[in-house]
Amino acid sequence: MQMKSFMIDENFKELTKHQTVVMPIACYQTTINQNINGHIPLHWHDEIQFVLIVKGEAIFQVNEDWILVKEGDGLFINSGCLHMAQDKEQSGCVYICLNISPYFVVSQELYTTYVKPYIQATNLPYLYIDANEIWAKNILDAILKIYQLIEQKSQYYEIDITIQLALIWKNLIDNGFKLEYVQTEILKSQRMKQMLSWIHEHYAEKILLEDIARAGQLSRSECCRYFKRFLKCTPLNYVIDYRIQKSLSLLQQDDCNITEVAYQVGFNSTSYFIKAFRDSMNMTPLAYKKNKIHNV
Incomplete structure (x- = not known):
């Protein structure tokens, strides 16, 4: 499914419902220059997002940073972060986008310990997913697997998706990223959104x-x-x-x-x-x- 237009409310929060069948996720392929604006406009959402570039290159903005994401690599964008994307020099960039409710990544019993600290960290608006790193390659393979599972809808595919989501998150947090919580950074983000x-x-x-x-x-x-x-x-x-x-x-x-x-x-x-x-x-x-x- 190609998303060609973004519905955004007065707070620049994306209104698109990121849900596939009964699960609070969405996984779809996007060609950047086919969007009505010619790029993916600035927006944010509560879901965490994983991106896998399957063709070309893209320049993403996450909060105040600009990141070039190359073919075969990906990007993690944290919950609540302002972001946009544009094609790199008309490369015809195509990427798989996976949006997930933070509450669905792991079981509710594990959410407070293994998810909440990461989505609240002020030094983790995004993380580059380099296919040359083992932990990153595991994430990228799982993103592609989820996309294929949704397309094929084989028996028990919903269960297989939850297994892949847990694999993605385990590899992300096993990367050893040191978390920080700075109140001034939270305030800056809030003021920009206002x-x-x-x-x-x-x-x-x-x-x-x-x-x-x-x-x-x-x-x-x-x-x-x-x-x-x-x-x-x-x-x-x-x-x-x-x-x-x-x-x-x-x-x-x-x-x-x-x-x-x-x-x-x-x-x-x-x-x-x-x-x-x-x-x-x-x-x-x-x-x-x-x-x-x-x-x-």
């Missing part, structure tokens, strides 16, 4: 830097530092990029013209919307609209 949440809710309105900073309980200068650290851009540039993202689905509707779309997503002039769209998407909104409608 500011993104505010933008998500008010993107169609007039937005000032002061508004964004206030949402994160920060000064204007500190707000800019947060965005530079996490997203490598200014707050207002991010607003423009987000408005363009929101315009994509509207442009695919037959009954919306360019001017209507521009004002619906918060631009106060059609010409500025066209310029910003062209700078971001390398085509005009009209060209994008014609191309998408033609290919439906």
Whole structure:
């Protein structure tokens, strides 16, 4: 199954239900450039995520870090961490994505001892899974096995999946990663989510830097530092990029013209919307609209 669009709430939390049959997991294959945005947009979810790159290369952002993940390798993304992904130099990146409820990784009796400390650690937003390492290769093989089990649905495959999940987690924690818990890092993540949440809710309105900073309980200068650290851009540039993202689905509707779309997503002039769209998407909104409608 290819996920081409991400439903995200006002807190940038992904709304997709990560559930396959009766189990609180989802495992699917994704081609990054087939997403409606051309990349996987910034989001977060309660589930932990494992990624296995089966073709090409991908650049993932997790919180403020950017990670190049090569073909054959993978990535663990912890619960609650902001993340996004984009193709590396049009490599046609395809990856298997495995999302799991933290409560389903091991039995409830073992959750507090073997899972909770890891999803609460502030120094474990992600972990690179290098296929050259034995523990990592075990994880990658198990991800592929789970994907195949879901595709084939052989007898008792649900039980086989739970066995593979336990294997994945045992190899992850057996890696010997030293856990840390820093309250300031938790606060930084919360403030960034608050500011993104505010933008998500008010993107169609007039937005000032002061508004964004206030949402994160920060000064204007500190707000800019947060965005530079996490997203490598200014707050207002991010607003423009987000408005363009929101315009994509509207442009695919037959009954919306360019001017209507521009004002619906918060631009106060059609010409500025066209310029910003062209700078971001390398085509005009009209060209994008014609191309998408033609290919439906």
